[in-house]
Amino acid sequence: MIEQGAKSETRADTAIPAPVGQGYTFGSVSDKISALVLTGRTPRGWWLGFLFSFLWLMILLYAIGYLVLEGVGIWGINIPVAWGFAITNFVWWIGIGHAGTLISAILLLLHQQWRTSINRFAEAMTLFAVACAGLFPLLHLGRPWFFYWLFPYPNTMKIWPQFRSPLIWDVFAVSTYMTVSLMFWYVGLIPDVATLRDRARSRLAQITYGILALGWRGSAYHWHRYEVAYLILAGLATPLVVSVHTVVSFDFAVANLPGWHSTVFPPYFVAGAIFSGFAMVLTIAIPLRAVYHLEDFISDWHLENMAKIMLATGLLVAYGYFIEAFMAWYGGNRFEQYVQLNRMFGPYAVWYWLLIGCNVLAPQLLWVKRFRRNTTLLLIVALIVLVGMWLERFVIIITSLHRDFLPSSWGMYSPTIWDWATLIGSVGLFLSLLFLFVRLLPIISMFEMRTLVSETQVHEHTARNLGEE
């Protein structure tokens, strides 16, 4: 399962695009990427973007402050819809957090070298998304300061968490995912942080990056151990890509509620997570590449590959919607049938059809190569998919809860301003962290790009030879 040959393969076929643009040397790759961080002048655009994100982050802090003072009553949740925005946002963010590990671990094991230029910021994005996701179930607890009651530890109250509940499995799945993703990201950063340490001019930067580099000197021993550790972490992270969203899907599928209890949920949720994760990677990659002129590293070919993965996972998600509706019709369970009809034509029908438009229709554009190569269009489709995936979780949660078996217990749900504030605020948290990351750490893995430079030279060499023949 764990391969070492990933980097030693040479590519000598002109049919497959070169991983790095032409004319780069080891030195110029490091120059270009490290300069984004080590430059003394912070671009004005960065300040504007960060200010904007920081304001949104302040909205989050205000919303959380008020929530702690007043309780979850400030949200729109009540019985029967006890899982409103909070759980919708949780599932949305945790899904977005799937692309990073998929790109880093699975594509590494599959020898997909195009991952190299996008894995660093995709992993960072994963961490920030999981951090945003983690907030919501904690806030939804009502008394978030007792969050540690979720962990099984011997205590004076002599009570244990309910191990049969998937909500407890979530605690383990998400915290394991956070830990492994963090380690994976940090281990991958060490050689690059050492490069920054060596290139930094200010004393503060030298000391900070020096501490973070953990004494990396680039010796053969260091590299050997680094390679082994990275591959082991990739192997560990691979099952986590599947397990986290499988457990999240169990939150729903284990409950005996029409529209939630469906055996297709685990793979369908995992596909949806990857779908939204790649949409987020594209949403970040396209502006980043334009602002910092990184077209040589993140080429149209990289974006096209991501678009293809988005199309494939989007089709799987569409299959999920279809098979649920078909089986409800075929199986003849009255409650299942009602939930499907209520989703399509009930009070929340607008959101259902909007979600179909966003997740099923919009990605179909990606069948056409010309559209996959059009970055503006790609960005728009990615944003539409992000909205669509949020709507999907909203529709699944609200429509199943608001009308269950007993009409006497039916009710409606509508979010309050505080629901919206927390959602917008979490976007602010995500963007703020992302802006800090872009300014303080190398957004593309420098040393991995350097290994690709030598391969690109082989590429150019063969291309020249073929031309001469």
Added chain:
Amino acid sequence: MTHGDPAIHRYSGQAQRIALLCALGGTLASLVGLVWNPALFFRAYLVAYTFWLGLALGCLVLLMIQYLTGGGWGLLLRRVLEAGSRTLLPLVLLFLPLLIGLHSIYPWTTQAPGDQSGRAIYLKVGFFLGRAAFYFVVWLILGYLLNRWSTDLESGRIPRSTRRFRLLSGPGLVLYGFTITFASVDWVMSLEPKWVSTIFPPLYAVGQLLTGLSFAVATLLLLSRYSSIGVNLRPNHLRDLGNLLLTFVMLWAYISFSQFLLIWVESLPEEIPWYLRRTRGGWQMLAFLLVVFQFGLPFLMLLSRKVKENSPSLATIAGLILAMRFFDLLWWIEPAYPERTAWFLVLDVSTWIGLGGFLMWWFLRKLRERSLLPLHDPYLAHYLPEAVPNE
């Protein structure tokens, strides 16, 4: 136009004779069964047919996948996959016995569900036959085009590019997903008309892929012993094949377990009987064997690089998975029938061998028609530089 390896001609004649003998022996035994207990025979035939159809479709789907993903493994497996997909043609004719036995196989043909559910509309003999015809047309067209273009590519009638293969394969996979969803409901899920599981069609499709892949890997490794294709088989290719097998084994286990866990934990009256029937009266032994030999053992073995790089051990694992696929389908189909006589297992196996012998004979004939490697594929020089013919 092109002809296979001379060595393969020598050995494949022998293999074809063995296949024909199996076909003859199996068919004779099954015919005895047909006379003795027709109902039992038709169920055995459904098990065997589902297995061999899964093999052909699994090959077809993998053929489309390898055009889209590229990679050395695709070039190595391509001829086996092509010949495997060409068994679809006889399988259309072999569908006819199922039609004869329709009433003894599917309970809904004699007693309609009679409720307001979609089943009452969906499970009607005429509609069922129309759908089956549609599936076969779609699959045959896909198989025909991919095979036709492949010979055209070898003979130089079309440009040396895989563009048209890729353009067909993307939509082809979507079509397969669509047709196999309904086919799995029609042919297997409707054996217990009250049972519904949304993950069953994907599970059925993954089972077909696993069948096709384990068959292709085992066949390729066997071929590499007797022909020149073995020269091109490097340790990294074996590792890739092993990893691919591991991926599909894990996918099968993941989906199977998801279905089991979600049905078991809810224990709903319309869902749980499916598992109750399959974990009582001796069937629990088979369920246990499936967990061990279709997941546990291959999973643990395939984690080891040493095992993957060793051709005989990889071939053995692939063969084991292939055999377990038959028992998996047996476990899906046979427990659906409450009444059973002691001899059903013998009949199941003999029908499986009889049908398989004939199809393998057909497969070997088709395999001989082309060179064992796609020598004119534009990616050959990239992935298998040693195999490029000197011109």
